[in-house]
Amino acid sequence: MANQNPQPDIYEINLSFANSSPQGTKLSSQVYTFQSSFEEVRVYAVMINIVNSEDDDASASMSDFQLTIEAGANKVPSNSFDIGAIATSREKTLAFPSPVVVGFQEPLTITGEWMGTTNLGAATVVKITLIAETAMIEGGY
Amino acid sequence: MANQYPQPEVYTTTHPFAASGTALGSTDSQTIYTNIAHNEQVLIYGVMVNFYEDAANGNGIGGVITLTGGANEDARFAISITAGANTVPTNPFDAQFIHRKTDKMFTFACPVLVNHRDVLQVNLERTSSTAVSKNMYAKVTLIAEIQKKE
Numbered sequence: 401m402a403n404q405n406p407q408p409d410i411y412e413i414n415l416s417f418a419n420s421s422p423q424g425t426k427l428s429s430q431v432y433t434f435q436s437s438f439e440e441v442r443v444y445a446v447m448i449n450i451v452n453s454e455d456d457d458a459s460a461s462m463s464d465f466q467l468t469i470e471a472g473a474n475k476v477p478s479n480s481f482d483i484g485a486i487a488t489s490r491e492k493t494l495a496f497p498s499p500v501v502v503g504f505q506e507p508l509t510i511t512g513e514w515m516g517t518t519n520l521g522a523a524t525v526v527k528i529t530l531i532a533e534t535a536m537i538e539g540g541y
Numbered sequence: 542m543a544n545q546y547p548q549p550e551v552y553t554t555t556h557p558f559a560a561s562g563t564a565l566g567s568t569d570s571q572t573i574y575t576n577i578a579h580n581e582q583v584l585i586y587g588v589m590v591n592f593y594e595d596a597a598n599g600n601g602i603g604g605v606i607t608l609t610g611g612a613n614e615d616a617r618f619a620i621s622i623t624a625g626a627n628t629v630p631t632n633p634f635d636a637q638f639i640h641r642k643t644d645k646m647f648t649f650a651c652p653v654l655v656n657h658r659d660v661l662q663v664n665l666e667r668t669s670s671t672a673v674s675k676n677m678y679a680k681v682t683l684i685a686e687i688q689k690k691e
Contacts, residue, residue, distance in 0.1 A: 461604040464593055466553065474544040478576060478687075481551035482680045485591035488605050490643035496549035497586050497686040518596040 401436040406535035409433070409441065413528040415512040421520040424513065431508040431530065440537050441508070442499035443469070447529040448486040452522055459487035462524050464516040472506035480513065483526075493531070503537075542578040543687040550575075550583065550685040554663045557595070557678040567667040570623075573683070577657055580690050584652035585622070587684040590639040592616050595676035606640075606677060615677060616640050617669035622683075625659035633666060636679065646684070656690075 415427040433441045446467070450459040463484035468475055477496075486494045502508050512526045554571035575583050592606040592615065606615055619633035630649070639647045655661050663681050667673075 463605055476544050476548060477550045479552060482553040482591065482682050484593065484605060484680065485589040485645045485682055488591065489645045497684060498547035498549050500549055501545045516596040
């Protein structure tokens, strides 16, 4: 339950891919929003950092990952998308044209997948930050 | 059919290009399935471009191609987007400068509209007479949303 309406929320997810992970390796993580029944979460943007085991930026050499966001029963956006361009950009942030809406009791799941055509060259951590807010439901969606 | 209105959509297409087989004018087209209903439309606001080395080629492990020196030629491609029967924008536009930008994104002045049963395709065409130096592929990401028709 939020302390204010709307309330900014930032959800951080770290997906740790092992060295030599083959193409298609997927890692998922659940985000707990702690919202109440009359609140919704709106995810406005996603920030991506790809780092090595020493926390150095590794996006130049290992950025061929894609991301899936599941909000409730469905994927929103409805397809997985490349996050390499986000990680290698200076802002490292992609703002959606419209927010991803997460209702009460809807699981919010983040999945990263290695898409490179060979095994991953080193242990790599994909850090995903969802830039969101929690707000009271108005109208419906 | 969307889960919410409006619903953000991010469509990524992958376009492979071989070092030996990518002559001037070579094209690669990929179709995007929007899965929209008859009362919905897709609005595309921007496009991101990233060029990768083929991981099986040399030392690449899915790495992003850095545009310096001769590698500049590797990213000389033009993008065109087919929405329904026509290309929107009307003319192809350069992919290299988008890859080179710090935000790797190009925002349209107004959105590209894709209606129900309209074919949505992304086409890349080689615009340099120099063969690409390595096996590589381009990833083009369309930043869009699904909205109810008004």
